Amino acid sequence: MPPRPQYTTFEASDGALISLKSSLPITNPDPSFIPDSPVPTFNSTSTSGSGPRARSDSKASVIAEEGPNYSRLILLLHGFSGSSDYFDRNFDELAKNHWVVAWDMRGHGRSGLSKARKGKGNGKGEAEAGDGESAGAGADVDGNDRKETYTGGYHVARLATDLHNLLTCLKSSRLGPSPQGPQSLPQPPLEVIGVGCSIGAAILWTYIELFTDADFSGFIFVDQAPLQDRSVFGAWDSTKAHKGCYDEATMLGAQQAWNKLPEDRHATHLGLVDECLGYRYQPLPTDKISEEEKKEDEEFFTGISAQCPSGEWLAKLIADHTRYDHREACEGISKPVMVMGGKRSGCFSLEGMEEVVKRAKKGGNEKAETSWYESGHWLFWEEAERFNGEVLDFAKRCWSE
Structure with a gap:
């Protein structure tokens, strides 16, 4: 059984407080935040008693034998008006042998619209009482709200920057081999599979455009075309655009x-x-x-x-x-790509979603493929067992190369 997940927050570069769910414990970026589930104890020693777990020479053996560790991450990004809870049928299965993190993007779920107060308090680490939005909010030892409400950040580029902040946070807040003491071994590089569902895919494409794909080992894009609006460019008509929100x-x-x-x-x-x-x-x-x-x-x-x-x-x-055109960004993906789509999606056609693979191959990426499901837009929910298996198989291929 995987460890019980831990909820915590990290602070984005503009002060927004964003919640995440991790299958392995991490050091808490927000010390005053009290998770609503216990923090499990992570034993990083191998079952053979040979000492702290280290990277194997064979990437495949790491996946098959060592179980969850901090070197390989499956990162789940939910869709519009969703949350990390979307993945209730996926999280535990994926976490049996991998580190899994799912966030609540800003304005969603436990993240709400909270922002850390800057320059407030009495100089003793205590913040002044605030009038901000309370979803996911913590408090200081005296019970004073130390957060306020923000109103901006409603752009895909801002969400992609949040993702960049999240990855920076995860790289630095992984626990060392001994949670009770200082790290005795350096942390291995963090290898990430990004799984973006709906707007989560758009966030990944924007991330690639802004920061390149160097932080990732592979990408799974779930039921999202690279442009929702119809367009006079590239023959992007009703056969490819979003079915309900397109102009x-x-x-x-x-x-x-x-x-x-x-x-x-x-x-x-x-x-x-x-x-x-x-x-x-x-x-x-x-x-x-x-x-x-x-x-x-x-x-x-x-x-x-x-x-x-x-x-x-x-x-x-x-x-x-809906107006963000990611088609050219897809041409810049050098890492393996899988596009998953639902044959009964009320959002996109298979033809529109297949454009991601066509564009990736146009950019020289031959490791791009499709997988069509018999369900709808939330295929990870309707066909969870198949989805989980394909994510794990894809990750193993990416990490074994």
Whole structure:
């Protein structure tokens, strides 16, 4: 069984406090934050009693024999209005033999819209009381809120910068061979498989454009085309663009739907579920989903969307996301690529998603492939067992080369 996951926060370069879920314990970037689950004890010594675990000469043997360690990371990025909880059917299975981290991007889940106060306090490490948004917020020893609310950051480029900040944090906050004492061995390089779902894929493409793909060993892009809007460039029409949000008029409609208080957005959240679960978007006689399961799925996903504190912030993010053209960025990917897509996705066509592979190959990358699922946009949920297996197989291929 994998260790119990740990929730913690890190501070982005602009002060935003962002939550993450880690399968292995890490040093806490925010010492005043109290995780809502216990921090497990990580034993880094090998089962053979030969001392601290070290990198093997064979990458394949590391994966097969050594189990989870801090040298190899599967990083999960959720979609619009989602959270790390999207991966409840994936996290534990992937974490059996790997380090797994899933974040709640800013404005989502436990991250909310909190920002660290700068230059506040009484000089003794105690912050002044704040009036900020409280989701995911910590407090000082006297119970004073030390956070405030921010209103910006609703751009894919900002989210990609957050990802860069996250990777920097993870590289520096891995526990050493002895959690009780100073590190006795240097940390190995961190090798990362990025798994981006929906806008999570767009964040990875933007990261590649801004920072190159050097920090990653491979990429899995899940049910996202490299451009949502229709375009006069590259014959990007209704066969490739997003099915529901693809121009000025439909984007404004989406903004109106999301620009509401959480308690007034339930119809919008239901609409998202209808688009993203294949058995709801395109039901088939062969679907074996009970009414109880349907209700549980609906409550699960609408509940996660309702955690997002600001509909206005989400609406502004939609405008940036839908117009962002990542096609040329895909040509700059040198690492292995897998594109996963749902045949019953209410968001994108297979043709639109296949453009990622075509562009990667145009840039000289022959290690790019597709995998089409029988489900919808949230294929990692509907076909979790297959998804988990393919992620693990892909990671093993990347790390064995």
